[in-house]
Amino acid sequence: INFYESETWRLNADGTTTKLELPLKSSINALVAGQLVVTTDQDWTAPSGQQFKTGDVIAWDLQAWLADPKAPARLVIRPGEREAVEGINATRNKLVVALYENVRGSVYVYNPADWSRTRLDLPQNVSVGVGSASEQDDKIFVSVTGYLNPSSLYLADAATGAVDLTKALPDKFDASGMRVDQFEARSTDGTMIPYFVVHKDAMAMDGSNPTLLYGYGGFQSSLLPGYSPTVGKLWLERGGVYVIANTRGGGEFGPKWHQAAQQENRQRAHEDFQAVAQDLITRGITSQPHLGVMGGSQGGLFMGAMLTQRPDLINAAVIQVPLFDMLRFHKLLAGASWIGEYGDPDIPEQRAWIEQYSPYQKLAAGQPYPEVFIHTSTKDDRVHPGHARKAAARMEALGYPVLFYENTDGGHAAGANLRETARRIALEYTYLTRRLMDQPAQR
Structure with missing residues (x-):
């Protein structure tokens, strides 16, 4: 139906x-x-x-x-x-x-x-x-x-x-001396949001740890514990901290957890993610110069909301094949099928919910945005590459530095083969290293 x-x-x-x-x-x-x-x-x-x-x-x-x-x-x-x-x-x-x-x-x-x-x-x-x-x-x-x-x-x-x-499967990175902790952050409406922190045992709690916070928060898709050789080799082994936020919109606690951030309540998921970022800083796990965020597709919308609503919390954002212009998402490729998740921008009442958070419309001059890395694929047949292109163009027009990468192949995965995927991942972690490890004071 x-x-x-x-x-x-x-x-x-x-x-x-x-x-x-x-x-x-x-x-x-x-x-x-x-x-x-x-x-x-x-x-x-x-x-x-x-x-x-x-x-x-x-x-x-x-x-x-x-x-x-x-x-x-x-x-x-x-x-x-x-x-x-x-x-x-x-x-x-x-x-x-x-x-x-x-x-x-x-x-x-x-x-x-x-x-x-x-x-x-x-x-x-x-x-x-x-x-x-x-x-x-x-x-x-x-x-x-x-x-x-x-x-x-x-x-x-x-x-x-x-x-x-x-x-x-064999070990793909050296996990000795590493551990996984689980904490909770209090969101704006008081809901407790769990998140995992993967790190070396010797992590200092003085705000100095380069930290990558990942989120998705939609379509009842759960972010569950999983093994990532890429994160392990390129981030954890090098002293980075990896954080996964289990926000509303996902399915971690069943359909109600998802439905709590659907339609008019979408902003709750954004607030959950931002609460985790703030909690990481409050606990001393990291600090703004060392905190970066990453997410793709619906998670790219998450990153856009973080960028436009709480840029003061972060020093890097990897925005992957994102949804960004939420007032036109339903007119592009598979977008009409997501009206059940976000609402219909052609209905005035629902448009009012959406434009309160739509990142493209919220971009503004004079904000403390970090230099972001946006990437997409010319052949993305799910989320139109126009979202990423418009985000980059609008930020450049407002005078912000932007890193933009568009792979010509690969669809929504932004890589058609292992070589292209490796190149994209190398670009992401080079960017994160420069922003959060090498030059942590740079905005």
């Missing part, structure tokens, strides 16, 4: 179709032991009269439900305030769920007989994913990765709980 809503129809044996009584915002996850498992992304009153909440995982006896849409459902999972279901799969007899608790992954096995659960014995403080599952028995692959942990693949037996390491 639109970006977030859909109808589900059953194809009957005689070729006719029957509409299933499911929420418009929902997903069918699995069929296990005759139970149809569904996640709802909205509060919902079922035909049975049962009340379900956004993020609930529910199950019906499929045959009973098809015979009578008012057949009662069972509640399988109701995530808490700081929990989110990130993946569901089924083996022959079990339901296997990747559940995140305060942005830290665990894998649980649910028994369809009574929906009791057990937890698999996996590494802690990591991201987890449920992969391919057997239809013949209860074996399932589970992936594990973390900021300091290369991607690993485990084979689990959901029936017994046994877990065996099958394969792990």
